Amino acid sequence: MSDATKPTASTIIYTLTDEAPALATRSLLPVIAAFAGASGVNVETRDISLAGRILAAFSDRLPAEQRRDDHLAELGELVTMPEANIIKLPNISASLPQLKEAVAELQADGYDLPDYPDEPATDAEVEVLARYASVMGSAVNPVLREGNSDRRAPAAVKAYARNHPHSMGAWSPDSKTRVATMTDGDFRSTERSVTVADDDSLSIRFTPTDGEARELRAPVSVSAGTIVDGSLMSAAALDEFLTAAIARAKAEGVLWSIHLKATMMKVSDPIMFGHAVRAFFPGLFAEYGDVLAEAGFNPNNGLASLDAAINNLPVDARTSVESALAAGYAAGPELAMVNSDKGITNLHVPSDVIIDASMPAMIRTSGQMWGPDGESADTLAVIPDHSYAGVYAEAIDFCRANGALDPTTMGSVPNVGLMAQKAEEYGSHDKTFEIESDGVVEVLDGAGDVLLTHQVSTGDIWRMCLAADAPVRDWVSLAVRRARATGAPAVFWLDETRAHDAALIAKVNAYLGDEDTEGLDIRTMTPEAATHFSLERIVDGLDTISVTGNVLRDYLTDLFPILEVGTSAKMLSIVPLMAGGGLFETGAGGSAPKHVQQFVAENHLRWDSLGEFLALGASLEHLADSTDNARARLLSTTLDDATARVLEEDRSPSRKVNELDNRGSHFYLALYWAEALAAQAEDAGLAAVFASLATQLAEAETTIVDELNSVQGNPVDLGGYYWPKPQAATDAMRPSATLNAILDGFS
Structure with missing residues (x-):
């Protein structure tokens, strides 16, 4: 980053992302720019959308007018500087089907991008595959998260949830909903861990049973004190487990659903999803697996791609395959549905059912999911790896025994999450491999000594995960600070019987000794015990800080907020960056696709920008503290x-x-914000500036709301899903000429 492009300490970077949040930005950003500009705060944007990342990855191949700067790389530099102040909206963590759809859309729009090479045969195709791999999955978060997570429900949100409780389904003691998970052969049971003493370069070596050893990737640099884990998911054990879970759901008369994180765990979880598709239709694949493969069907991409493959078959073969598919549906249990009306099942695409959103939604709605008949029903929730499956099982058992939680009285479970510098599993994509044959995988240090070793079989998934020492130390310190600030117990969700957690516990105990913990309740509990402890306190209206690793952070910051306040999008998510800056995240985007679908059909966007409001307030507060900007502080309050x-x-x-x-929500935020600024007595000059704006907005309220509502009910053509036409999207999101004139005139 050059000095010319480096933002000042008085600059807020607002990210442009995807889907509903991106549409909302076109309406909200003019409000933010107007208010900030009048107060001496600069707001700039950076594009980290999926389409933007794709174009940046291939910018050198495009004509000058189509090139895009790599804004994600730029922000990756910025987060290591104390000036960083970034508001990060939800972006698409692309699965392979989503990536291909985005590429096709860009190609149709005139961008000469190469097709995704499913089976690269040349060096050029290998390079293309590597470029596309760099934008898939959680490509954004690990780059930006140079700090650990502080996520909690703001007081206003919690108060609103208590005064206006969201719906909670009733729980019956007779509920047959359960969690099915593996006990052997999964990542949790095969995990091995070592803490390196010195800075080093680690190699991952695979030696086939009948072949020569080779490195699976370039050496990985690690710093002294890094926890290094190796683990595998046995393909044979996974298949056996899935087959048993399908039979169990059939016998118990419940829906069957698999819950993975294929968008973030972009290597391992799509593969496991493919195993689930095969397990559910054993007859289809036994008889027609090779035929379907030749027709282009990859089970890892889900049943959505099966129709296209079937259409590629001769008529006779097509009829036979369709009969085998129908027989598979009939033989198995009923599948949980994503959309019953459209026949979209749990196995449609790997990105449809994401565990951290799907499991809390199930628990909130009586432990049930939607069935093929459009009715909700008890469900067998299939979570292959048992690292954190027990958290959901414990929550389900608690609700079955005690009934649904009460949003009007329940406490809260804020989270302090270890995620800095790609900590733990979410940073493992480039160190995860599907094993091609029987053999041994080893991790070696720079001297050639073996640190970790696993016997592997064909089709197994092996991965290495890292957690550097500095982020762990910072995580412990942040947990202590939050415990002292709130007075709530801080619980480290760690299991000493798990290899990785045992290594973490050693560090936690050491670093707690460096902190002032007098008078604080800080303890370590297994995830299952911590779940029960937190739920018992929630029922009594008490708060409990969960202190967790990266993946569990993601799970819990959906689970408890969805139960407490109805959605995780209403949480305040602050990432105090280790270099002194701040990253302010705006909540989950899992429902964003449905919001866009409704908007395109009806010109009504139900996306709630509350997360953006909360993040902006925290960002302005951080800017005020770091630059001693009194007006920024007034903007925040x-x-x-x-x-x-x-x-x-x-x-x-x-x-x-x-x-x-x-x-309309953005209009009312602007009105109320202007009125609050006009009413404050700390800065008379600023009050006078905003008094005029407040008056204009208030006098035009009826006109503006009518203009905003009158456009609804008709379809909207955005000119694209992943890469909408800029003017079309802006016109759609700013349909009130009156509001536009007032804001633009004020700016």
Whole structure:
């Protein structure tokens, strides 16, 4: 990053992403720019959308007018600097089907991008594959997260949930919903761990039973004190488990659903998803597996791609395959549905059912999912790896025994998450491999000594995960600070019988000794015990800080918020960067595709930008503290007031067309924010500036709301899903000429 492009300490970087959050940005950003600009705060944007990342990856192959700077790489530099102040909206963590769809859309729009090479045969295709791999899965988060996570429900959000409780399904003691998980042959049971003493370069070596040893990738640099894990998922054990789970669901008369994280665990989980597809239709694959493969079907991509493959077959073969598919459906249990009306099942695409969103939704709705008949039913939730499956099993058992939780009285479970510098499993994509034949995988240090070793078989999934020492130390310190600030117990969710956790526990105990913990309740519990402890306290209205690793952080910051406040999008997510800057995340985007579908059909965007409001408030507070900018602090405090008013006066987006949507919510935020700034007494000059804006907005309220609502009910053509036409998207998201004139005139 050059000095010319380096933001100042008074600059907030607002990220442009995908789907509903990206549409919402086109409406909200003009409000933010107007208010910030009048207060001496600079707001800049950087594009980290999936399409933007694809174009940046191939920019050298495109004509000058189509090239895109690599904004993600730029931000990756910025987060290591104290000036960093970034608001990060949810982006698509692309599965392979999503990547291919985005590439096809860009190609149709005139971008000369190469096709994704499923089976690269040349050096050029290998290079193309590597470029596409760099933008898939959680390509964004590990780059930006140079700090650990502090995630919690703001007071205004918690108060609103108590005063306006969301629906919670009733639980029956007779519920047959259960979690099915492996006990052997999975990542948890095969994990081995070592802590390296010195800076080193580690090699991952695979030696086939009947072949020569070779390195699976370039050596991996690690710093002194890094925890290094190796583990595998046995293909044979996985298949045996899936087959048994299918039979169990059939026998118990419950729905069958598999819950993975194929978008983030972009190597391992699509493969496991493919195993599930094969296990559910054993007859189909036994008889027609080779035929379907030749027709282009890859089970890892789900049943959505099966129709295209079937259409590539001769008529006679097509009829036989369709009969075998129907027989497979009939022989197995009923599948949980993503969309019952459209016949979209749990096995449609790997990115449809994401564990951290799907499991909390199930627990919130009586432990049930939707069946083929459009009715909800008890479900066998299939979670192959048992590292954290027990968390969900414990939550289900607790609700079965005690009934649904009560949002009007329940406590909270904020989280301090270890995620800096690609800590733990989410940083393992480039160190995860599907094993091609029987043999041995070893991790060797720079001197050639073997640190870890696993016997592997054909089709096994092997991975290495890392957690550097500095992020662990920072994580422990952050947990202590949050415990002292809140007075709540801080629980490290770690299991001493797990190899990785045992190594972490040793570090936690050592680094707690460097902290002032007098008077604090800090303890270590297994994930299952910590779940039960936290739920018992929640029922009593008490808060408990969960202190967890990266994947469990992601799971818990959906599980508890969805139960507490109805959605994880309403959480305040702060990442205090280790270099002194701040990254402010705006909540989950898992429902964003459905929001876009409704918007395109009805011109109604139900995306709630509350997460953006909260992140902006925290970002402004950070800027005020780091630059001693009194006006930025006033912007922050008055924004908090405006956000609370949006909630209390029910100005959040409705789910129904022809009612207030995302755009209307932004208008009311602007009105309430301007009124709060006009009313504050700390800065008379700023109050005068915003008094005029507040008056204009208030006088035009009826006109503006009518203009925003009157466009609803008709389809919208954005010119693209992953790469919408800029003017079309802007026009759609700013349909009020009156509001536009007021904001643009104020700016």
